[in-house]
Amino acid sequence: MHSFKIKITKKIKPFLLNVFIESNANVLGLYGVSGSGKTTILNCISGFDEPDDGKIEIDNHIVFDHANNINTSIEKRRLGYVSQFSTLFPNMSVAKNISFGFDHTPKNERIYSPNEIISFFGISHLTDRTIYKLSGGERQLVALARAIVSSPKGLLLDEPLSSVDSKSKIGLIHKLKSVNRELNIPIVYVSHSASEIMALSDQVSIVSNGTVINSGNPSIIFNHDDLNSIEFENFFECEVIDSSNLRLARQNVLIANQDFDGQSHIMISINSSDIILSNHHPIGISAQNIFMGHVIDYIVSGNNVLVLSDVGEKIWSKITVDSFRRLKLSKSTEVYLIIKSSNINFQN
Amino acid sequence: MLEVIILTVQIALLATAINLPVSLIIANYQDKLPSKFKFILDVFISLPLALPPVVTGYFLLVIFSPNGILGDLFFEIFGFDIVFTWFAAALASALVSFPLMVRPMMLSFSNIDSNLINAARSLGANKFQSFYKIKLNLALPGIWAGIILGFTRSLGEFGATIMVAGNIPGKTQTLPLAIYTSVQIGDDSQVYLLVGLSIGLALMSLSVYNLILYRYKNSNKDI
Numbered sequence: 001m002h003s004f005k006i007k008i009t010k011k012i013k014p015f016l017l018n019v020f021i022e023s024n025a026n027v028l029g030l031y032g033v034s035g036s037g038k039t040t041i042l043n044c045i046s047g048f049d050e051p052d053d054g055k056i057e058i059d060n061h062i063v064f065d066h067a068n069n070i071n072t073s074i075e076k077r078r079l080g081y082v083s084q085f086s087t088l089f090p091n092m093s094v095a096k097n098i099s100f101g102f103d104h105t106p107k108n109e110r111i112y113s114p115n116e117i118i119s120f121f122g123i124s125h126l127t128d129r130t131i132y133k134l135s136g137g138e139r140q141l142v143a144l145a146r147a148i149v150s151s152p153k154g155l156l157l158d159e160p161l162s163s164v165d166s167k168s169k170i171g172l173i174h175k176l177k178s179v180n181r182e183l184n185i186p187i188v189y190v191s192h193s194a195s196e197i198m199a200l201s202d203q204v205s206i207v208s209n210g211t212v213i214n215s216g217n218p219s220i221i222f223n224h225d226d227l228n229s230i231e232f233e234n235f236f237e238c239e240v241i242d243s244s245n246l247r248l249a250r251q252n253v254l255i256a257n258q259d260f261d262g263q264s265h266i267m268i269s270i271n272s273s274d275i276i277l278s279n280h281h282p283i284g285i286s287a288q289n290i291f292m293g294h295v296i297d298y299i300v301s302g303n304n305v306l307v308l309s310d311v312g313e314k315i316w317s318k319i320t321v322d323s324f325r326r327l328k329l330s331k332s333t334e335v336y337l338i339i340k341s342s343n344i345n346f347q348n
Numbered sequence: 349m350l351e352v353i354i355l356t357v358q359i360a361l362l363a364t365a366i367n368l369p370v371s372l373i374i375a376n377y378q379d380k381l382p383s384k385f386k387f388i389l390d391v392f393i394s395l396p397l398a399l400p401p402v403v404t405g406y407f408l409l410v411i412f413s414p415n416g417i418l419g420d421l422f423f424e425i426f427g428f429d430i431v432f433t434w435f436a437a438a439l440a441s442a443l444v445s446f447p448l449m450v451r452p453m454m455l456s457f458s459n460i461d462s463n464l465i466n467a468a469r470s471l472g473a474n475k476f477q478s479f480y481k482i483k484l485n486l487a488l489p490g491i492w493a494g495i496i497l498g499f500t501r502s503l504g505e506f507g508a509t510i511m512v513a514g515n516i517p518g519k520t521q522t523l524p525l526a527i528y529t530s531v532q533i534g535d536d537s538q539v540y541l542l543v544g545l546s547i548g549l550a551l552m553s554l555s556v557y558n559l560i561l562y563r564y565k566n567s568n569k570d571i
Binding site: 090100146150 | 461466467469472473474482485
């Protein structure tokens, strides 16, 4: 478990940024619309911006304390940073980009070698390339690898998936989950995507007009957002059984034949609108994935309801209010989730 | 003849060497200036482009003459008068070519995404390391453009040079001044030769510039 204590006051146009976040999450999500102030919060944590007042502490490592005149320089904060825009150095190859952080890390503080991290991210085939020959997803993967090679005390991710295609996004979420699980690095994840926050963070703070309006479990996002417009994607890590079978918690997931190239686990995504709910076991239907579970929560907004069901994993489904009433769903109701194999998306 | 060429190149090289550090400092720190100061700086940097070079030369003559503000100081420190020396010719060339040297560098530096510098620092590089490993490296095409343009302009400098350094054969007579003298005395064959040399030097400088840029672009493709 990690700890984040972030208290920032800073005048920015058109409002005063005034936030206080205290969390023990492994991945702290900052959620909000564009211009809400979440990137400025991240910039203050990284040291790119200086708050007018406040204190920033990650895992008991104080990087800024206005009262005690502490303002650690960017390079000494040792916080890896990946943004939505490519920050790879265009004058260097992928390999040199990755080793840049390693070369500038004090020898006694180096935890990972470039080769270890290149292998961890499965990007050895990219190392000789110039960054112009990388796709959007590959660029972000390299940026992430580069940040981790510098053995950071935390990772600051500013909408890192917003400019990558959906298949690369699934792969990157898979890698980020592995980073969090296997490397145990505290992460602050900024996004305006409910799906990404839900997939990655343990706790979220919703930022609006420079203040935190709510903090807690990521599902609170749905009380804040208009569900009529939200496109929610469920992300799951599955065990590969064979080319057409995956294991998701206790459920077997049937998929169209895929070559997984020896991978033991892969990431899948299912859009909440692509899931059909039934209050009894359906028979005589073409869809092959029928998961039994029970409703644990639901959120109504306008004409839609997001239903959270537990089928061994928690899955969000989006149905209309009319359907929700017709099925007589409520908390603890037994429910069947029906998913077509073709609606299950895979990483590259 | 050889003496004129050597002196011309020597003066252009010194002018470039004087301008280079000043240009790099201005290009690097331009974005940190408040916009009002940047506007004023832009005007002053471009002034030698708009002024007739003889005016620039006249100002230098006034300042560096034995009774001038800096001329007196220079004499006290170095023990000789600067005016009518090849060093004065280099100063005149430096001033006139300065806008051509600093502008491409300013453009090149301002086009560098500040996120790259922040990224370098977040990876452990200090200010100086992120400057020379990232910023300076990415600005190289603009730096080379400024150096070659400034050097080439210095090779052809006439008006300011004649004002502050005169036209003394073997001492301050550069190629353009030698052409002027030859035209005055009606030595056509000498004029053709000097004009040819002048064109040759300019072509050589610009070819070097293109070659450097070509190699730079290709090396970026190959890494």
